[in-house]
Amino acid sequence: xxxxxxxxxxxxxxxxxxxxxxxxxxxxxxxxxxxxxxxxxxxxxxxxxxxxxxxxxxxxxxxxxxxxxxxxxxxxxxxxxxxxxxxxxxxxxxxxxxxxxxxxxxxxxxxxxxxxxxxxxxxxxxxxxxxxxxxxxxxxxxxxxxxxxxxxxxxxxxxxxxxxxxxxxxxxxxxxxxxxxxxxxxxxxxxxxxxxxxxxxxxxxxxxxxxxxxxxxxxxxxxxxxxxxxxx
Amino acid sequence: xxxxxxxxxxxxxxxxxxxxxxxxxxxxxxxxxxxxxxxxxxxxxxxxxxxxxxxxxxxxxxxxxxxxxxxxxxxxxxxxxxxxxxxxxxxxxxxxxxxxxxxxxxxxxxxxxxxxxxxxxxxxxxxxxxxxxxxxxxxxxxxxxxxxxxxxxxxxxxxxxxxxxxxxxxxxxxxxxxxxxxxxxxxxxxxxxxxxxxxxxxxxxxxxxxxxxxxxxxxxxxxxxxxxxxxxxxxxxxxxxxxxxxxxxxxxxxxxxxxxxxxxxxxxxxxxxxxxxxxxxxxxxxxxxxxxxxxxxxxxxxxxxxxxxxxxxxxxxxxxxxxxxxxxxxx
Amino acid sequence: xxxxxxxxxxxxxxxxxxxxxxxxxxxxxxxxxxxxxxxxxxxxxxxxxxxxxxxxxxxxxxxxxxxxxxxxxxxxxxxxxxxxxxxxxxxxxxxxxxxxxxxxxxxxxxxxxxxxxxxxxxxxxxxxxxxxxxxxxxxxxxxxxxxxxxxxxxxxxxxxxxxxxxxxxxxxxxxxxxxxxxxxxxxxxxxxxxxxxxxxxxxxxxxxxxxxxxxxxxxxxxxxxxxxxxxxxxxxxxxxxxxxxxxxxxxxxxxxxxxxxxxxxxxxxxxxxxxxxxxxxxxxx
Numbered sequence: 001x002x003x004x005x006x007x008x009x010x011x012x013x014x015x016x017x018x019x020x021x022x023x024x025x026x027x028x029x030x031x032x033x034x035x036x037x038x039x040x041x042x043x044x045x046x047x048x049x050x051x052x053x054x055x056x057x058x059x060x061x062x063x064x065x066x067x068x069x070x071x072x073x074x075x076x077x078x079x080x081x082x083x084x085x086x087x088x089x090x091x092x093x094x095x096x097x098x099x100x101x102x103x104x105x106x107x108x109x110x111x112x113x114x115x116x117x118x119x120x121x122x123x124x125x126x127x128x129x130x131x132x133x134x135x136x137x138x139x140x141x142x143x144x145x146x147x148x149x150x151x152x153x154x155x156x157x158x159x160x161x162x163x164x165x166x167x168x169x170x171x172x173x174x175x176x177x178x179x180x181x182x183x184x185x186x187x188x189x190x191x192x193x194x195x196x197x198x199x200x201x202x203x204x205x206x207x208x209x210x211x212x213x214x215x216x217x218x219x220x221x222x223x224x225x226x227x228x229x230x231x232x
Numbered sequence: 233x234x235x236x237x238x239x240x241x242x243x244x245x246x247x248x249x250x251x252x253x254x255x256x257x258x259x260x261x262x263x264x265x266x267x268x269x270x271x272x273x274x275x276x277x278x279x280x281x282x283x284x285x286x287x288x289x290x291x292x293x294x295x296x297x298x299x300x301x302x303x304x305x306x307x308x309x310x311x312x313x314x315x316x317x318x319x320x321x322x323x324x325x326x327x328x329x330x331x332x333x334x335x336x337x338x339x340x341x342x343x344x345x346x347x348x349x350x351x352x353x354x355x356x357x358x359x360x361x362x363x364x365x366x367x368x369x370x371x372x373x374x375x376x377x378x379x380x381x382x383x384x385x386x387x388x389x390x391x392x393x394x395x396x397x398x399x400x401x402x403x404x405x406x407x408x409x410x411x412x413x414x415x416x417x418x419x420x421x422x423x424x425x426x427x428x429x430x431x432x433x434x435x436x437x438x439x440x441x442x443x444x445x446x447x448x449x450x451x452x453x454x455x456x457x458x459x460x461x462x463x464x465x466x467x468x469x470x471x472x473x474x475x476x477x478x479x480x481x482x483x484x485x486x487x488x489x490x491x492x493x494x495x496x497x498x499x500x501x502x503x504x505x506x507x508x509x510x511x512x513x514x515x516x517x518x519x520x521x522x523x524x525x526x527x528x529x530x531x532x533x534x535x536x537x538x539x540x541x542x543x544x545x546x547x548x549x550x551x552x553x554x555x556x557x558x559x560x561x562x563x
Numbered sequence: 564x565x566x567x568x569x570x571x572x573x574x575x576x577x578x579x580x581x582x583x584x585x586x587x588x589x590x591x592x593x594x595x596x597x598x599x600x601x602x603x604x605x606x607x608x609x610x611x612x613x614x615x616x617x618x619x620x621x622x623x624x625x626x627x628x629x630x631x632x633x634x635x636x637x638x639x640x641x642x643x644x645x646x647x648x649x650x651x652x653x654x655x656x657x658x659x660x661x662x663x664x665x666x667x668x669x670x671x672x673x674x675x676x677x678x679x680x681x682x683x684x685x686x687x688x689x690x691x692x693x694x695x696x697x698x699x700x701x702x703x704x705x706x707x708x709x710x711x712x713x714x715x716x717x718x719x720x721x722x723x724x725x726x727x728x729x730x731x732x733x734x735x736x737x738x739x740x741x742x743x744x745x746x747x748x749x750x751x752x753x754x755x756x757x758x759x760x761x762x763x764x765x766x767x768x769x770x771x772x773x774x775x776x777x778x779x780x781x782x783x784x785x786x787x788x789x790x791x792x793x794x795x796x797x798x799x800x801x802x803x804x805x806x807x808x809x810x811x812x813x814x815x816x817x818x819x820x821x822x823x824x825x826x827x828x829x830x831x832x833x834x835x836x837x838x839x840x841x842x843x844x845x846x847x848x
Contacts, residue, residue: 142449
């Protein structure tokens with residue numbers, strides 16, 4: 001659904017992303033992006049959603065060049081994201097914020113999202129008072145509203161235990177299948193990624209190393225040398 | 233909208249009619265006040281107090297809804313007063329037409345300023361708003377505009393015609409202008425309450441709390457705040473027009489930092505999330521300043537009040553809610 | 564005409580630079596916008612008046628900055644340090660309240676009439692520059708202003724402490740990482756900032772008059788300079804002060820009284836163009 005062509009993002013002389021070309025987001029699939037720290041994963045995410053202007057290259061979404069579109073426009077056209085640092089509205093109740101966004105994006109079935117993300121019990125809680133795990137789920141729920149075609153998740157497991165992360169991934173797979181959403185996940189919990197993704201892309205030092213099924217990636221000598229090392 | 237069941241809250245079903253009835257009673261009783269006060273010191277204190285109170289409401293609204301410290305509300309208050317005076321003096325408009333024109337001018341100015349200042353960071357926002365009030369103070373005192381603005385002495389004017397059914401000349405009487413001030417305060421407070429609880433209000437607070445997430449939820453985060461700023465400027469303009477009509481004078485002091493500071497103090501002391509608090513704060517500060525002013529200490533009082541209020545305000549003036557960063561808490 | 568104007572502009576700019584750089588230094592280190600900075604300048608001017616009329620101008624030029632540095636210690640220990648954890652805007656408002664109180668105390672002591680200081684005889688004369696007589700005293704302001712900026716630049720760029728000040732202005736979180744005593748540094752900066760304000764106050768005496776509104780006028784000018792320069796950017800502030808001095812001086816001659824409005828027009832114009840101010844490479848706050 002997203003085609004990235006020759007994407008480069010430079011901070012001064014330093015190229016955080018260097019000439020990346022990759023296809024992302026098959027409907028109903030979970031596509032993960034992994035790589036060591038400093039590989040450019042977050043920058044990549046920011047560039048795709050429009051938070052960071054690319055220095056060169058183009059981004060296509062549903063075969064249309066969206067490199068110049070604003071964040072709001074991309075969201076309205078069905079591209080949603082969640083955040084590594086939980087990004088919700090602390091002073092609003094969980095229902096208030098879901099409702100606010102749902103009304104704006106014409107979400108037909110907020111109840112289903114609330115159930116999928118297991119939030120019904122805490123709807124009237126002010127978000128700041130909710131447990132961290134709940135806040136993470138609210139973050140993802142905000143991204144799910146408005147029937148997005150593609151949902152980009154930036155380290156959804158950040159701060160969660162391995163078990164919680166695995167649970168969240170299971171939720172995601174279910175969602176991707178149910179709502180026919182393409183989920184793109186940036187994650188550094190390699191085990192969770194390999195267990196629960198359909199496609200994996202590996203970045204290293206701003207370059208695209210490989211894309212393939214988890215099994216292919218595990219067997220890729222370049223990836224093993226650069227990233228997985230002996231640990232895998 | 234969606235079909236999420238709200239949990240029923242039976243307690244509130246009785247609360248609103250009672251509160252509403254009480255508010256209506258207070259509102260109506262307010263009109264009887266001049267009969268008891270017979271003009272005099274207390275009446276003029278209340279008049280000035282509510283004018284400051286309206287400005288405090290404006291400051292409180294923008295602080296609570298947008299997280300911005302509007303230090304310089306006097307710019308719109310004074311602008312409206314001058315616009316009204318100039319429209320009467322130089323253009324010969326009737327009082328009502330001048331008041332309307334003045335509000336239009338203020339609305340436009342507040343919109344243009346809002347469009348610029350909403351883009352800057354909070355601290356710079358505060359400094360720029362203050363600078364603009366100073367700009368206005370200098371502008372109206374320019375010697376070459378003396379014939380229009382009256383220079384540093386201020387601009388006296390003689391209104392003609394009727395304003396909302398009251399003869400404009402009668403408005404110079406503290407008892408006769410009271411119904412206008414009293415009604416305007418209620419209308420503005422009521423509108424602010426309605427906006428705060430509306431969809432638009434939730435949207436503003438959501439932008440205040442997390443602008444980035446709002447953008448990533450497909451919301452425009454710029455114009456709502458510009459509109460809020462414009463509305464607040466207009467409300468301050470209403471206070472300015474009434475003050476001008478009540479005194480027959482627009483003066484450079486209306487733009488002073490002290491005017492803005494007192495409105496800010498009244499808002500913070502009264503509580504920015506309430507509407508009664510800032511108005512009460514306005515009355516109390518006006519009283520205190522007139523008491524200390526009699527001794528020549530009004531500015532000293534303001535200075536000390538700023539320090540004390542800021543030091544002892546319990547949760548901080550913007551008390552942002554913080555998200556948990558680590559795991560913990562209840563499920 | 565033009566050379567005279569340029570010299571006048573430099574004199575005005577020098578005063579603004581001394582004020583604005585002090586303000587920007589504290590902001591860089593502490594993220595505190597000191598709204599009381601104008602009142603400190605006012606105290607400097609009135610103390611300068613007292614010392615200049617009691618002893619002489621040179622003594623004032625030496626003693627006032629030292630006394631003001633003492634006030635800086637007070638500012639640091641009694642205001643900035645205890646309020647370290649408070650929100651930026653609250654601290655700004657507290658310093659604003661302190662400024663009002665200080666100014667009121669000064670007015671209580673000296674009364675509300677404008678005062679003037681006579682320049683020392685050595686500087687009271689005038690010299691011929693490009694065929695026109697020019698007061699030496701204004702040149703003196705410019706020289707003192709330039710020297711202080713150069714000294715500041717040398718200090719910031721060559722010493723370890725200066726380097727640290729620059730580092731912290733760029734990235735506020737860095738102090739804990741570098742393990743340098745931030746409190747001692749902040750004390751130094753506060754003293755420097757108030758001493759500069761005091762110096763500017765003494766210098767302004769024989770040039771313009773000393774009056775009760777000078778604190779508000781100066782703090783508003785400083786705020787405009789700091790916003791235009793980009794909050795927290797020392798070089799941005801110095802550059803903006805320079806521009807403002809020129810705009811005001813030339814404006815007074817060519818636009819007459821409208822020049823009072825020029826700083827504000829400049830402020831709005833620059834913000835429409837760049838909401839973050841001129842901001843040379845520093846992203847503060």
